[in-house]
Amino acid sequence: MVRELAESPPEAIAKHMSLEDMPAPDPASLGPRDVIVKIASAQVGWVDLLMTSGQYQHLPKPPYCPGLEYAGEVAWVGAEVTKVLLGDRVLVDGFLAGPRSLGGYQAYGGFATYGVAPEEAVLRIPGALSFDQACNLLGNYETAYHCLVTRGKLQAGETVLVHGASGATGLAAVHVAKLLGAKVIATGRSEAKLAVVKEEGADHVINTRGEGDATLRSFKEEVKSLTGGHGVDVIYDGVGGDISVESLRCVKFGARFLIVGWAATPFVAKGKGQRGAPNANQLPTNLLMMKGLDVLGCPTVISTVMHPELRPPRLAQVLAWAEDGKVRPHVSHTFTLTQFQAAMQAKWSGEVVGGCVIHPGGKKGSADA
Ligand SMILES: NC(=O)c1ccc[n+]([C@@H]2O[C@H](COP(=O)([O-])OP(=O)(O)OC[C@H]3O[C@@H](n4cnc5c(N)ncnc54)[C@H](OP(=O)(O)O)[C@@H]3O)[C@@H](O)[C@H]2O)c1
Numbered sequence: 497m498v499r500e501l502a503e504s505p506p507e508a509i510a511k512h513m514s515l516e517d518m519p520a521p522d523p524a525s526l527g528p529r530d531v532i533v534k535i536a537s538a539q540v541g542w543v544d545l546l547m548t549s550g551q552y553q554h555l556p557k558p559p560y561c562p563g564l565e566y567a568g569e570v571a572w573v574g575a576e577v578t579k580v581l582l583g584d585r586v587l588v589d590g591f592l593a594g595p596r597s598l599g600g601y602q603a604y605g606g607f608a609t610y611g612v613a614p615e616e617a618v619l620r621i622p623g624a625l626s627f628d629q630a631c632n633l634l635g636n637y638e639t640a641y642h643c644l645v646t647r648g649k650l651q652a653g654e655t656v657l658v659h660g661a662s663g664a665t666g667l668a669a670v671h672v673a674k675l676l677g678a679k680v681i682a683t684g685r686s687e688a689k690l691a692v693v694k695e696e697g698a699d700h701v702i703n704t705r706g707e708g709d710a711t712l713r714s715f716k717e718e719v720k721s722l723t724g725g726h727g728v729d730v731i732y733d734g735v736g737g738d739i740s741v742e743s744l745r746c747v748k749f750g751a752r753f754l755i756v757g758w759a760a761t762p763f764v765a766k767g768k769g770q771r772g773a774p775n776a777n778q779l780p781t782n783l784l785m786m787k788g789l790d791v792l793g794c795p796t797v798i799s800t801v802m803h804p805e806l807r808p809p810r811l812a813q814v815l816a817w818a819e820d821g822k823v824r825p826h827v828s829h830t831f832t833l834t835q836f837q838a839a840m841q842a843k844w845s846g847e848v849v850g851g852c853v854i855h856p857g858g859k860k861g862s863a864d865a
Pocket residue numbers: 541542543639659660661662663664665666683684685686689734735755756757758759760761794795796797843846848850
């Protein structure tokens with residue numbers, strides 16, 4: 497439970513969150529189209545870190561239960577529910593229920609034994625996905641789709657440079673780009689994490705960690721040599737800061753630069769007009785101009801609110817990929833609910849590759865065992 501908002505994720509994790517006993521949801525107080533889900537797996541997302549520390553543009557009023565996306569078994573259905581049955585394995589759509597949603601289901605986050613969601617937010621788990629994979633599906637893969645397909649118009653045969661590729665959305669972008677038939681050059685700062693990214697399908701990986709005090713080393717020549725001297729067609733930038741500027745030096749004329757996030761400068765979007773670091777991410781207009789670049793902001797949720805028609809084809813494609821076994825989110829870390837602080841700290845300190853999951857049922861291993 498988050499009772500108060502802190503200034504930073506480490507402060508929020510250490511001081512402002514606690515595990516509290518709560519009564520199970522009472523069916524007598526729920527509507528005929530409500531569903532109670534016994535939660536098996538809840539994703540620990542970057543947005544959970546931002547939200548619990550007041551850094552996100554959309555904030556539930558404390559006290560609230562974090563956990564934007566979760567999966568589990570249907571434990572109760574209202575009298576008018578027709579889509580799912582008791583015992584069905586389901587995931588809950590974080591756009592329509594949980595802390596990122598609007599309205600009455602905002603209080604039911606995934607870091608709990610039970611969640612309540614409206615029928616339209618409860619989807620049968622596609623294909624052979626585990627609970628751990630299912631709670632890492634929609635937000636990450638819909639983001640990758642929105643950025644690469646809707647905004648980036650990535651084509652088969654093109655080359656995309658993915659920054660933050662070991663992250664939850666970054667690794668989804670690697671998977672989606674490969675499904676689209678593109679060549680992927682993935683960046684990161686850890687050899688061990690990049691080895692996983694390569695196993696997950698990246699064609700090339702580049703460690704951008706600098707030596708000594710330098711946080712970044714130049715990678716433009718490496719990217720140029722991997723692209724026959726031409727540079728990349730698309731940049732997927734979930735990191736921001738210095739890496740963005742270096743990227744502009746190894747792109748083709750007319751390339752698309754996708755602004756996805758700011759993992760390197762997490763305090764830029766404090767929400768409600770309180771900008772934390774207004775100068776953190778600046779792009780040089782001379783490079784944008786002379787290389788004829790398209791710079792595209794890619795806020796998935798905001799774009800979907802502004803243009804609701806974007807979602808149905810995107811959701812259908814992500815679910816179809818999962819149903820066919822073409823998309824299988826990678827989860828490197830799992831924790832019990834009592835370890836929620838360690839789980840959030842692992843996500844904050846960058847130990848995770850792909851998904852980080854909490855098992856409210858208590859098992860540290862697979863929630864599907
Ligand atoms: N556009 C959208 O709609 C949308 C949706 C969801 C998330 N986001 C944003 O996208 C970003 C990534 O989200 P995520 O869920 O993938 O986060 P994540 O799982 O924490 O991954 C971020 C990755 O970025 C790299 N990174 C972190 N700090 C860095 C630094 N200081 N310098 C260089 N690289 C750093 C890390 O990889 P290495 O340690 O390997 O370098 C890490 O794996 C966040 O800013 C998030 O808010 C945007």
